[in-house]
Amino acid sequence: MTVATTDGTTIIGESILISGSLAGDEDLTVRGRVEGTLTLTRTLVVEPTGQVKAEVQVKNCIIAGVVVGNVTASESVEITREGRMVGDIAAPRVIIVDGASFRGRIDMGEVDVGAERPRAQAARPAVPARAASRPALAPRAAPAVRSPEPRKSEEARPAPAPVPAAIAARPSVPPAPVAMGAVKRKVIVKPRK
């Protein structure tokens, strides 16, 4: 009898109900029902006939059936087309396939999220800002030299006067702090000349 059964994999058959805690170090396939807590160091597969109403802690989780409860996976959680889940997922990799239904929160880990969001947020505004400021400098600087000459004189009096050569560029700079780098370059370039 033992030979006929599969080794290394636990199967919960369709008509089986387990209520309580279930723990183990091997793959588990659920075709029946499991209620309570489920802790594995390997993969949990909930097949289309399977229903899991439990706090789940596993390495990998593949959901093709019904899962109600929170799932924490050290590697991945996948909800397949037939899968339905209500609860929170915490896993570094979460795959939700088209057709799957899910309600709950997903936490893929703070580190990853923290790294990705600033990049995305910073990159989007930064790119147009830089793009705008760089070309803007030249046009701003050009009109600045002509019209805001009184500003130059006002600012120049309290401000240090030893850089008269940069006057044309400097007064136009303050409104756009991003331009400081560009201005410095200009200033540096001029002394070299």
Added chain:
Amino acid sequence: MAGIEKASAPRAGAHTVIGSSIVIDGEISGDEDLVIQGTVKGRISLKESLFVEASGVIEADIETANVEVSGQVTGNIGASDKDELKADCKVVGDIRAPRILIADGAVFKGNVDMDVKEAKGK
């Protein structure tokens, strides 16, 4: 055994197996065969056969149709059909079943009740 394996093979799809590293604390119920290679504490109630294999450890009350024990069982066993204690098994608890088989080498401590009604009928 070959015949039995063939018979169980079609069931294998629906067969429930509790693997050797699995620990269940609670209740298991169902309408199909159950093979236990791991540890179960609590209660087991089935309408079919329960197989406790050599690596299986049960600390639970059992209610099934058939029980076949090759591992360890601590708890009361109630079988509506047959209870078989195989060689090298260890069972502590009471057994209630119309047919009880205890193989040479099996270790058992507890009461045996083979259904009084049958005795009265005879």
